[in-house]
Amino acid sequence: MTRRADELNTTSFAMLGMLAIRPWSTYELAKHLDRSLRPLWPRARSNLFNEPKKLVVHGLAVAAEEAVGRRPRTVYTITPAGRRALREWLGTPGEGPVLEFEQLLKVFFSDQGSKTDALTAVATIKDWAHDRNAQNIAVARAYLAGTGPFPDRAAVLSVVGQFHTDFADMVSKWADWATTTIEAWPDDPSRAEPDLTFMKRLAERDPDR
Structure with a gap:
């Protein structure tokens, strides 16, 4: 409905x-x-x-x-x-996150394009993470300098800001790993071998942890 x-x-x-x-x-x-x-x-x-x-x-x-x-x-x-x-x-439960990430969508379909396309998509993701954290840093410096617009909300903003920063750091770290992985692919990504080391490590994880 x-x-x-x-x-x-x-x-x-x-x-x-x-x-x-x-x-x-x-x-x-x-x-x-x-x-x-x-x-x-x-x-x-x-x-x-x-x-x-x-x-x-x-x-x-x-x-x-x-x-x-x-x-x-x-x-x-x-x-x-x-x-x-x-x-x-x-006071009511909210929905979980929904990721809307065009750059990552291009990586998902990279076997339909070229290795260069895949590397370019990952590079733009790395740039996004850098820009996101540059904004986070600017906000943190403003509040420490006493020029943040809502100093009475600093406790709440620092909790959310930590998430933004950790997320951007995670994306940046992933982009470094993905770049190294894709660079080892052949020019035709559809012929690339899967990273079974990652698959095995993931399969061994406890889903309840």
Whole structure:
């Protein structure tokens, strides 16, 4: 059964969580979503203009028109009902991660292309990991310097930041291994021999650990 467009979903609660931090205009949300939510929930950015309006319809937020110079703007503020709904959502189990990784998809189908294509895909993955951690480092330095935008949330942000950093480190380490492995392939990846050492090591692992 498809979800109705006006129903609340994870993106709705992601936006509600942002409003729980402070009131925002859509311009301010756009600026901070790229910094905070995009690595976790990129769909929030694409629904930026619809979700706050949906929250207002559900009575979870209110909208107020303000003027900045000659330009009007709409500022959204969470309501008490919105805070209750957010707390209820936070107390329920969420879904596990869903990996959407175009570069890795190209590696998955590399036996249909060339060895050069496969190596290029892995190199772009390595670059992504480097860029991701460069952002993580910049955020950490800002908070240590006292210039982070939400110092009162530093405890929570450090926990999530640790995940982002560990994930980027893991991807970088994998990219180094994959590069070495693929470099040993013939020019036609479909003729490459499997890495049975990895397969055997994986098969020996205890799935309950």
